[in-house]
Amino acid sequence: MLEIVQTNENNYISIAVTGDADASSSIKLDKGLRSAFDESHSNIIIDCTNLNYISSAGLGVFMSYIEEINQTNTTFVIYGLSEKVLKVFGILGLDQLLILKNTKEEALVELNGL
């Protein structure tokens, strides 16, 4: 089960990801990210505070946007990963290829280039 909630703020879009991103549900995560990129938002933050579990299917979704993030100069920040989910990002080194922050405040600082 995975729930994706998109919220438009002043200068950024926030996508909250809740539940398990596995082989059956990660397509929802992909649809959420696709729509944010298709709307040409240049600042995207992903709230993973309630992301309970991620498998290769969920990691693969994030991975498939790395090239687009770089090509479009999108600021894309993921925050709120639990320790166990963060470790999964670390297995393949995706923690070095994506911007990961602990809190929303830190994510917004990254967004605003402070």
Add this chain to the structure above:
Amino acid sequence: MAYSFNIPYSKNKLRLMRKFVTEVLHEHSVPDIETNMMVLAVDEVCANIIIHGQCSDLEDYVKISISFNKEGVWFDIIDKGAAFDIIKYNEPILGDLIRTKQKGGVGIMLVKKIMDKIEFDSSPNQNTLRLFKKVTFEK
């Protein structure tokens, strides 16, 4: 003592398997982070079998057994679909997957990085994948 669980050939049922494996590992005082890693490895293998195994009998199950020894945990994963030897499988290069915006291809990579031993055996009737993970059990 061994524990076993049957997963129907449905991606939607993977979460039930994860719940089962998590509960068994917690019962044996496996730390949280390591539990999640092993659940992930088993999830990847089962998802692969369900998606690519081409099992002709969809009423059938993927069978998982978990057993413990002093050093760690063994997982036996048995299915009757097309044989896929993950030991012989050459994983793609991560940079290539990223450059070509691929969403798949890292599941087996995760399994190989997480697990300490992997054994595969295929007979005409079934495939058996055995995964071992060293564990320092909490007291």
